[in-house]
Amino acid sequence: MSEESAISLLLKSANIPEPSNEELNTAKQLADILGQLPLAIDMAGAYIQSASSSIRDYLDLYQENRAELLDNHSATLFSMNNLAHTYGNQGWWSEAEQLQVKVLERRKARLGEDHPDTLTSMNNLAQTYEKQGQWSEAEQLQIKVLERSKTRLGEDHPDTLRSMNNLAQTYEKQGRWSEAEQLQVKVLERSRARLGEDHPHTLTSMNNLAHAYMNQGQWSEAEQLQVKVLEKWKARLGEDHPDTLISMNNLTRIYRNQGQWSEAKQLQVKVLERRKARLGEDHPDTLISMNNLAGTYMMQGQWSEAEQLQVKVLERRKARLGEDHPDTLTSMNNLAGTHMYQGQWSEAEQLQVKVLEKSKARLGEDHPNTLRSMNNVAHTYGHQGRWSEAEQLQVKVLERRKASLGEDHPDTLTSMNNLAGIYRNQGQWSEAEQLQVKVLERRKARLGEDHPDTLTSMNNLAHTYVNQGQWSEAEQLQVKVLERRKARLGEDHPDTLSSMNNLAHTYVNQGQWSEAEQLQVKVLERSKARLGEDHPNTLRSMNNVAHTYGNQGRWSEAEQLQVKVLEKSKARLGEDHPLTLTSMNNLAQTYGKQGQWSEAEQLQVKVLERRKARLGEDHPDTLISMNNLAQTYEKQGRWSEAEQLQVKELEACKV
Template structure:
C-alpha cells in the first residue's frame, strides 16, 4: 500500500519536478546523430515523454551515440512536426491558453507500457491531482480524469453527468448544433432537439455540452433541470434569454418562495443543494440583467451572489475541518477560497485572519520551502499590498523570493514572479532604484529563457519602462516602449488592447519630451481604433480623446483641443461627480480611508470640484488626501508630492477667483506659494533637479512669484 501511495505521489508530482528543473536531458536510444533532424526518424522522438517536452524551460537531446543533437529551442519546429505539440506550448507559453481537448491530443501518439499511463501522463499537463490505480483500465482512468478536470476548472459551469465514453458517430448532428449555437448572425439562440423517445436526444445534448466546455474555456455551460417551483422556472427561463419583464424585487420574492419550499432538506455533503441552486440562479439572472444594460439591478444581485458564496464557502470549510481535520489539504484549500472571497468583498480583517492561519498551518505541516506554504505567504503579502501596508508586504515578499531563489533557482518562473511582486512594492513606496534592479533582472532572465516575444517578457519590459519614466529617464523608457509596441503590433495585431496600451504609453513618453507630433500621431491612431472597436462613449475611447486634446493644447492648437474636450466633457460631465462620489464612498467603506485607491478616488472627486470652480470642496478633500499620504507614506513619497502640488494649485485658484475679497485673496496666494516651495524643495531632493515634476514645480513657482510681484507693485 505504501509503495502504491509513493508511486502515485511521484506520478502526480513529475510535471512539477520537470517544471522546476533548470535544464532536462533526454537520451534518444534509437535516434542516430546523423539522421536525428530528419522527419522520418520518428521512433523515440514520438515516444518521448510529453512532460519533458512541455514543462522544463530548457531541454537538451542526445543521440544513441551520446552526442548532443540540440535543445528544445533550436529543434522546436521538428518536435512540433513529429509530436503535434504546438510551438507556443514548446516555448513555455502558459498552458491555460490551450483548451483541455488540445492538451489531451498531445498524448495521442504516445506509447505506454501500462494502458492507464496514456491518461496518467496528462495529470500535470491538465493541472489536476488524481490517485493512480493500475489495473482499473484506460476507460475508468479517463472517466476519473474528466471529473477532476471539471473540479479544478475555474469557469462556473454545471454539467451534472459525465461525458459518455461510448458515444460515437452523429458528427453531422453535433456540427449542426454547434454551428447554430455559435452563429455570427445572432447573439441569443434558442434551440430544441425534438424526436420520439429513445433516440438519444439527451445524449446528443450532453455530448455537445461537454465538447463546448472542453473546447471553449471562457464559455459558461449550465445544464438546468426542470425547476420544482413553476413561477420561478418561467421567470428564470425568461431572464436567461434576456426577454423577461420581471423586475428584480419580484424575482427576489419568487426566489425566496422557492427557497422556503425547499429549506428543510439537509445533507452530510459540504454544501446544501438548494443553496447551490439559489447561487446558480442569482448568478445567471445577474448576468442577464447586466447584458441588458440594467446595471443597478445586476449589481444588487451580484452583491447577493458574493454574500451567498461566502456563506457557502464558510460551510464547506467548517465541514472539511470537522470531517477531514484542520490540516488536510482540502481543508486548507477551502480556507484559501474563503479568504479570497472575503478579500474580494473588502473584508480585510476576516481575510487576514484566515490567510495568517493558513500560512502558519502550512509552515507547520508542509515546511517553509513547500510551494503551498510560499503561495499562502504570497497571498497574504498581496492582501497587505492592496491595503497599502507596504512594510508588512515587503517582509513576506522578500522571504518568498529568497526561498524560491534558493530552492527553484533564479530562472524559475515562480522566482521571477516573486521578484516582480517585490519590485511593485518598492515602486509603491517610491524606491525606484531597488525596483529597477529587480525589474532588470526579471526582464533579462525572461528574455533569455522565454524569448523576446513572450507575453511575460513584454510585461517585464513595460514595467521597467514605467520605472524609468517615474525617474524621468525618458530615452531609456522610450527604447523599451518602442520594442514592446512593435512586438505586440506584430504578434497580436494593431487593434489588440495590449497593443493600444503600448502605443498610449509611448505617446505619453513622447509628450513628456515635448515631441508633440510623434505623440499626436500615436494618439490619433489609438483614439480612432478604440472609437471604431469600442464605440465613442467607451471609457477607454474618452481617455484617448482627453490625451489627444492635451497634446493639442501643448501645441497651442486651441480649436482642435476645445472640440475634443467638449466631446469628452459632454459625455462625462453628467456622470462624473455622481460616479466619483459613489466610488469614493464605496472605497472608504470597503478598503478604508487610508487605502491608496480611496485616496485616488478622493483626488479625482477634488479634481471634478475644481473644474466646476467649487474650490472649498476641492480644498477639503485635497487637504485630507495630502495629510493622509504624508502620515502613511511620508512627505517625500511621489504621491505625497503630487497631493501638495494639487492643493497648492487649488489655493492659487481660490486667490485668483476671489478678487472681491482682497484679504482672502492675499492669504490664499501666500498659502499656495508656501506649499509649492515645499513641494519644489522635496522634489529636488527626492527626484532630482532634471525630473519633469521638479521642473514643473519650478515653472509654476516662478509664475506665481511673478504674479505676486505684479500685484504688489
C-alpha cells in the same frame, strides 16, 4: 523512521492486519534491508498485496534481483508517480520532474510508447515542465501524446480531446492565442457531437474556449459561453455543486474585466458563502473565493475590506500549508499589492522581498514565479523613487525571460514595457521609446491591432511622446486607442474612460482647454454613475476637471472641486494616503494662484511633513513638496526660509 514504525507501515501496506511471529520477524528483516525508508517500504508492501505474495517470498525475490524489482514493478511506478504528485503540490518541481522522468522511461521500456500508462506519464511530465516555465519541453510531449492518442483511439475519443485541450492550454500560456482557440473550438465541436451539449466534458470545453476568448479580450463572446455553462451546471447539478460554483467564479472574472464590479461582487459573495457552508472556512476553495472577493474590493477602491480578507487568507494558508508553499507566497504577494494601492510602500516591500527570497530558494532564480517576484519588488522600488535598484532588477528579469521564453513571449514583452517605464521615470526618453516601439510592433504582429495588450502598448508609447513634448504623435496614438476601446469595450468601460482621460491630458498640454474639459467632464460623470462619488477613480477625475478649470483661470470652480476631493480622500483613504496628499497639494496650488498664501502654506507644510515621515527626505515626491513650499515662501518675501528648503532640495538631488 523508527524500526517499529517501519514494520507497522510494511504490514499495513501489505494488508496483513494480524501477522504471525514469523511474519513479524521477516518484516523486521525486510525493513532493515530497506533502511526504514518510507517510500521503499510502502512500495514493497504494495507489491506484496498486489501480487498476493508473502513477505518471505518478496524478501527472497528482492535479494535475488533487488534493483530491478524496486525500480520496475508497476506498483513501484505507481507509488513513484504519487510521490511526484505530492512533490508538485508542494511546489517542489525539480524533485517531481526527476521522479516523473524515471517513471516515464520505465513505462516506455516495460509497456511501450503507446500504452495508456506511458501516455499518462508523458502528460504528467509535461505539466511539471509547464509549472517550471519550460514551455518547449511541455509542448513537445503534449504533441506526442496527442498524435498517439489520435492514432490509437481516434480523433473523437475523450482521451484525445483531453490531449488537445492540454496542448491548447500550453499554447495559451505562451501567448499563442489563435492556435489555442483553434484547438479548443475543435474540442468543443467534437464533444457536442459525441456527448451532447449538457455533458460535463462539453461544458468544460465551453469553459476552456471562453477562457481563450478572455485572453484575447473578446469579453462578449467569453461572457455568452460562461453564462451558458453556468445555466447548464445549475440545471444539472444544482446551485451548490462545486462545478456550478466554479462556473460562477469564472463568470465573475469576465464581469471584472469589463468593469462590472457590482455583478462580479454579487456572484463572488454568493460563491464564498456557499463554499463556507459546504467546505468550511479553511478549505482551499473557500480561501480562493476570499481572495477573489478581495480582488474585486481592491478594484472598487475598498482597500480596508480587501486587506481584511487577504490577511485572513494569508494566516490560514500559513497554518495549513506552511510559509514556503506557493499558495502562501501568492497570498503574501496579494496582500503586498493592497499595501501598495494604499501607498504603504514599506509594508509592501517587506512582504515582496520575503516572497522573492523564498521563491529563489525553492524554485531557483530563473523560475517564472521568481521572476514575477523580482518584477513586483522592482515596481515597489519605483514607487519609492529608488530607480537604480528598480532598473537593476528589471534588467535581470528581462534578460532571464529572453533566455528562457524568447523575445516574443508575452512575459518578455511585459518586462520590456516595465523597463521602459523605469527609463521614462528617470527621463531616459530615448531608451524608453526604443523599447516601447519594439513591444508595440511585436504585439501588433502577434496579437493584432485591437488586442488589449497592443492597445496598452500604444498608450504607453503615447505617454513617452507626451513626456518628450511630441504632442501630435501622442494625440494620434491616443485617438486610435480611444476609438478601438470604445468599439470593443463600450463607452463606460474603465479602460475606455482611462483612454479619454489620457487624450484629455494631451489636449491640456497643448492648451486645448475646451476639448480637454469636454472629455474630462464625460469621464467624471461616468465614473460617478458607475463607481460612486467616493471611488478613487472618481476622485482622480474630479481633480483632473479642477486642474483644467484652473488652467482656464476659473479658480473658484477649481477650488470647490478640490475641497470636495480632499474631504472625500481623507474620509475614504486616510490623511496619509498618496491620493490625499496629492489632493492637499493641488488645493494648495489653487490657493496660491488666488494669492491665499497662508492657506496654501498650511497645506504644503502638512504635505511635506507627511511625505518625509512616509517616504523619507530624498524621495522625489518629498523634494517636489519642498520646492512647492519654497515657492510659497518666496511669494511672501520670506527669502531665508525659501533658500533653506532649496539648498536642502539641491543637496538631496546631488546624492
